[in-house]
Amino acid sequence: APMQFSGTSGLFRADSGAAHALQVIMQEGLDHHFTLAYGDFAEALALFAEFAKVPIIRL
Numbered sequence: 001a002p003m004q005f006s007g008t009s010g011l012f013r014a015d016s017g018a019a020h021a022l023q024v025i026m027q028e029g030l031d032h033h034f035t036l037a038y039g040d041f042a043e044a045l046a047l048f049a050e051f052a053k054v055p056i057i058r059l
Contacts, residue, residue, distance in 0.1 A: 010036040014059040021059040028057050 012034075014021035024030075049056050 012036055016059060024057060024059055030057070 016024075025032075046056060048054075
């Protein structure tokens with residue numbers, strides 16, 4: 001399908017499903033802009049979050 005706008009775009013699939021992911025995003029007041037990257041960085045990000053004392057919110 002063609003891009004809907006000329007900016008950078010991407011798709012992701014939340015393991016918990018779209019409805020649950022949207023519920024968490026709304027409940028936590030998360031921003032509507034996300035960073036996407038190829039690969040699985042969960043372990044490295046969890047280590048960083050622990051070091052930086054940043055809470056982890058799983059979708």
